[in-house]
Amino acid sequence: MTMRPSVRDAMLAAVPSLRAFAISLCGNVDRADDLVQETLLRAMANINSFQPGTNMSAWLFTILRNLFRSEYRKRRREVEDTDGGYAETLKSHPEQQSRVEFEEFRAALAKLPSDQREALVLVGASGFSYEEAAAICDCAVGTIKSRVNRARTRLSELLSIDSAEDFGPDHATRAALSAGGRG
């Protein structure tokens, strides 16, 4: 008997999304990768608690989220790295305009309370339903909906989205100029 390929493959398949989620939580690629690694180790140590036939990805997200909250959040001050590790992932982005836009958005995302941020990312990017996100975050569905709404509203305020033009190419150009001015 060997490790079932389906289990290993399911874990591997979840890694890219786990990393994206972890980066959104940590704001730092290195810490996020450590968090993903710890998640995989924890998952394998507790594979007996995984219900076959259920969503492996959701299970791994739950573990990652709990690990982050229990351990990484204690180090929040040092974890908050608004211009460090995450920027590393963006350096190779081929489109400067998008890079600036990404950085601006990521900086705004980092300013959200963590409970709002995780809810928004789970529902808005990771593809989970409100119900799944509620299970991952161990809260009511209504709470997730409320957090997502508050996150969206706060993001729009941070990004000053007052018109369509403000979030298009022109906006990115202004952001690029602004970024250049900041040095």
Next chain:
Amino acid sequence: MHTEASSRRAGGRLSREDQRRLGDILQRVYDDVVRQGVPDRFKLLLNELKDEREAGQAQATAAYGQGEVHARGAGRGDVASDRTMDAKGIDDSRRKGPQR
């Protein structure tokens, strides 16, 4: 094209257009990381765990021959995950009944 910033401020909710734009860039930022795929460290990690598990399985098989099936993996140090995975092989546990 314009958004409904004024109605948003009044109602405290974003317009659909604002939500769509926020959702769009959130997805792009997220997918930018997803597209990086699986870094080698995680492939290596899972391979290492698999290898250690297989080694543990060999020990367990020998132990089983001596009537010591419960010795499987026990005391093998820090990779507790490995033996747990080994013991629980998801579908096998259904076919073969409880294994510990």
